[in-house]
Amino acid sequence: MKVQIALMLGMRQLEGAGIAGASTDARRLLAHALDLPAERLFRAVNDELPEERHKRYLKYLAAREARQPVAQIIGHRAFWKHEFRVTRDTLDPRPETELLVEVALEAPFARLLDLGTGTGCVLLSLLAERPEARGVATDISEAALQVAQENAARLSLADRARFIHSDWFHGVEGRFDLIVSNPPYITEAEMGNLAPEVRDWEPHQALTPGGDGLGAYRAIAFGAFARLKPGGRLAVEIGPTQGAAVSAMLAAQGFDAPRLRQDLGGRDRVVLAHRPEVAAKG
Numbered sequence: 300m301k302v303q304i305a306l307m308l309g310m311r312q313l314e315g316a317g318i319a320g321a322s323t324d325a326r327r328l329l330a331h332a333l334d335l336p337a338e339r340l341f342r343a344v345n346d347e348l349p350e351e352r353h354k355r356y357l358k359y360l361a362a363r364e365a366r367q368p369v370a371q372i373i374g375h376r377a378f379w380k381h382e383f384r385v386t387r388d389t390l391d392p393r394p395e396t397e398l399l400v401e402v403a404l405e406a407p408f409a410r411l412l413d414l415g416t417g418t419g420c421v422l423l424s425l426l427a428e429r430p431e432a433r434g435v436a437t438d439i440s441e442a443a444l445q446v447a448q449e450n451a452a453r454l455s456l457a458d459r460a461r462f463i464h465s466d467w468f469h470g471v472e473g474r475f476d477l478i479v480s481n482p483p484y485i486t487e488a489e490m491g492n493l494a495p496e497v498r499d500w501e502p503h504q505a506l507t508p509g510g511d512g513l514g515a516y517r518a519i520a521f522g523a524f525a526r527l528k529p530g531g532r533l534a535v536e537i538g539p540t541q542g543a544a545v546s547a548m549l550a551a552q553g554f555d556a557p558r559l560r561q562d563l564g565g566r567d568r569v570v571l572a573h574r575p576e577v578a579a580k581g
């Protein structure tokens with residue numbers, strides 16, 4: 300079978316299964332089956348598809364029909380300026396999280412802490428941008444930390460990154476110029492409304508802390524002040540309706556007037572707060 304025909308059949312199969320973006324997905328899966336970058340697939344459309352590659356492609360299509368996200372099937376995802384390895388143990392890095400990186404880069408930092416690092420995409424993107432900086436990252440998932448360590452090694456950043464298996468700040472020592480986090484923030488009630496790609500395939504503890512979705516922010520707000528140097532910054536990603544609640548938690552812990560930042564869709568996405576230079580506590 301020609302590559303072009305396989306592509307068309309794959310698109311139809313995914314469309315028939317109700318997959319939004321069926322044609323892009325089929326293209327990415329076929330390119331992966333052929334070990335080609337997706338943008339090179341068009342050069343191969345008139346080639347004969349070898350049997351072995353075809354079998355691989357059919358396996359990927361079946362996984363996608365079962366709603367497994369493309370990033371998990373092909374094993375990687377582009378974020379900021381790099382490719383990150385992604386598995387079933389890690390959150391698939393989201394484009395909106397790039398705002399957290401952008402905000403973090405607005406001021407200098409030498410020591411950085413990333414809470415709930417997942418693939419390591421936030422920590423490692425920041426370290427790659429600041430060659431003098433060093434970072435610590437925590438996660439409650441040992442499997443996710445292994446992936447983050449692999450990503451650090453692949454990006455030649457392992458010597459500047461330390462990974463700790465930890466419940467938020469537990470086992471974290473010293474003070475930092477910058478703390479970043481994209482914690483789980485979906486409410487228990489919202490979990491049922493998520494797309495099957497997210498609900499059934501991404502790690503539950505990466506998506507929700509349960510209850511009202513604010514539990515992780517309570518832990519982070521409570522612990523962050525003491526782990527920041529005076530004048531240090533805390534930047535956290537939030538769900539679009541959580542700005543007021545998270546800002547209030549941070550203000551109550553002594554942070555200077557927390558500010559909200561919006562993503563490209565105009566939704567509140569990041570809260571940025573400072574530990575005052577002259578600390579009232581900590």
Ligand SMILES: C[S@@+](CC[C@H](N)C(=O)[O-])C[C@H]1O[C@@H](n2cnc3c(N)ncnc32)[C@H](O)[C@@H]1O
Pocket residue numbers: 389390391392393396414415416417418419420421437438439440443465466467481482483484504505506
């Ligand atoms: C929304 S994901 C973010 C992952 C990554 N930072 C990103 O932006 O793609 C949240 C991460 O927090 C981790 N996590 C959940 N509860 C935690 C806890 N109590 N302590 C540390 N990490 C936790 C999850 O395992 C997951 O990797």
